[in-house]
Amino acid sequence: MAGKRVTIKMIAQEAGVSPATVSRVVNNKRNVRPELAERVREAIRKLDYHANEVARGLVRGTVDTFGVVVPDISNTFFSRICKAIQNTVMPTGAAVFLHNTDGILNRERQIIKELASKLITGIFLVAPRMPATEIRTLADELGVYPVVVDARVENCRLAAVWVDNVTAFIEASEHLISKGHKRIGFIAGPLAVANSKDRLDGYRIALRNHGIKEDTSLIYESDFTIAGGYKTAKEMFRKRNPPTAVLCSNDLMAVGVLSYLHKQGVEVPSEISVVGCDDIDVASSLSPPLTTVSQPIYELGVTAAQMMLQYTSTNEVPPNSILHAKLIIRNSTSNVQEGKSESETHPAEQLSHNVQKRDNR
């Protein structure tokens, strides 16, 4: 191994100047005669010199690198955010560490510390499980710039960008309600995640606004996966008095629901309407094409990256950024089936904030 590396000294020697001068040229400081500078650049080109970023990092106390911490890279939603962050940050010459937490809080903590020990400049926390105050404290302690992505974080001197999920889900629910649906099933993501909670809240608010009593037997907590959606649909439709529409907290679960329904020979949307969230790439290619709350995924990443760049250069916490989702109506939703809307109104149950906990595999 160990190909001989070109160091700054070699360049200095080649150009007949001191290492200090080479450094100045490399870092575009003034105070070096143009003629000399050219000679140095020549040498750099000739020997194909690349500064040792590690040595540079040691003296500067920070390395031009960011960490991205996500629950699950293999989930398209997150991988698209990663891509956006990377594309935005790359032109500045920065690299990006990627880390998976599998949604485990402790792993999140550990990863942040490990990243800090590598002297990275900043960390993007995507859909973190950690409470905002802890993030703030930890980041200050470790001397790292944090930017929270896709989680509502307020009043914490913490840079964050998120989507207004409450409004989005009010809109999604109202879409269904306007089609005459009254029994609307809801499949939430893990409620420990703020977004899941907000989406559920949007659903509840919409129901309340339209005078529909909430039926907790229609609300399920799942895990954002296809399998989770499938399984939940199975439970949901096994009960008597099933919903006429189901609103899912993300597309993957909607895919699972669609798959279950298809297997059971249930027609979508004529018999059951289905709505997802995210607008992942396959959403428009499903059959039927999925009506979904389109999250500005790429924009989420780009905005986060821009905030980070601003944050690190000005050292001022940039203001939060709230993005808006958009309901995309495709063919998985339609008017409620004849006779289904009123017939089987459920005996009113108490409004309860408990939802059934499900085994999240």
Place this chain on the structure above:
Amino acid sequence: MAGKRVTIKMIAQEAGVSPATVSRVVNNKRNVRPELAERVREAIRKLDYHANEVARGLVRGTVDTFGVVVPDISNTFFSRICKAIQNTVMPTGAAVFLHNTDGILNRERQIIKELASKLITGIFLVAPRMPATEIRTLADELGVYPVVVDARVENCRLAAVWVDNVTAFIEASEHLISKGHKRIGFIAGPLAVANSKDRLDGYRIALRNHGIKEDTSLIYESDFTIAGGYKTAKEMFRKRNPPTAVLCSNDLMAVGVLSYLHKQGVEVPSEISVVGCDDIDVASSLSPPLTTVSQPIYELGVTAAQMMLQYTSTNEVPPNSILHAKLIIRNSTSNVQEGKSESETHPAEQLSHNVQKRDNR
């Protein structure tokens, strides 16, 4: 910013020993009195010391970090490989840089150099565009361990793991042939990618073995995306004498094909059979569930990571590893439609190795 960092000297002082001793304790060298070691560990715990990985990297000449270079992270296939690599490598305490090339050869080169300047230990090149010999040369020059993932690389003293795509696609084609299909459309990925080429070869071999004349008007080159598949299907089925089945080089393109066919009101599989490749997570949840060549994606990543670990610890190029794909028959394929098989046999065209180039957006 700049939370004061705990250094080895502070630990040394706290424990009343020299930095050298602390270092020895941290790195589990023996030759340090147990009692002293305990005192040091105590200090480490007390001050929450984490060694500065950058300084450590500088003296060691290498940092315990790997780079993963993929064409597109937002593609599930690649993001699943990344995840596998990471999960395998993480327990050793190594971190992972992620880089996107968008399939651009020059960016691949540049990224590799940048990574090398960060003194990383090894690079995983996933589906690289670079020729194997260049990889070997560059890696030697930069002093970095390369492992090639998902690309057939032979006779190059280069560690690589790939899937036997030729056999896989012979099998997939034969599945279709056994159902009576004779006019089988083929949608290839970018033919600059070895895998795409191999899959096409498998298709050709199968046809030849069964005495079916190759019709180049049925072979298209696309770009592995849903949109690409959709567009190609459109062209393919616009021509007179269209195929009765289409074999796609990946699932995403198959999704595009399915979507086009669905839009046109064409029934799958009764009218047209469709086969994909990869077995991405949604494949089994499509309607109809997609018959596909299941790539051992996760295994690909895990194997690559294990090879890397072995490579870096023994400094010997580990032997190549060839994995096998498996045809998963679901419901997107069926017997050829009545009368379609023999009726419109196409005027024999010369066997040609040219395929039509398509605009790959």
Place this chain on the structure above:
DNA sequence: CCTCTCCTTGAAAACGCTTTCCAAAATAGC
């Protein structure tokens, strides 16, 4: 009791770069 090992420990020298400090050179001001 002395010598020879072996083990433990600390001092100091790298690692490759940036940056500060200084002296020399160049320019300006009178």
Place this chain on the structure above:
DNA sequence: GCTATTTTGGAAAGCGTTTTCAAGGAGAGG
């Protein structure tokens, strides 16, 4: 033409580790 000021480039001091080297101490063998 002489002092005052600004440029310019080199020497050297770190940055936080690991690692080498040598010294000191303890134990063993004679």
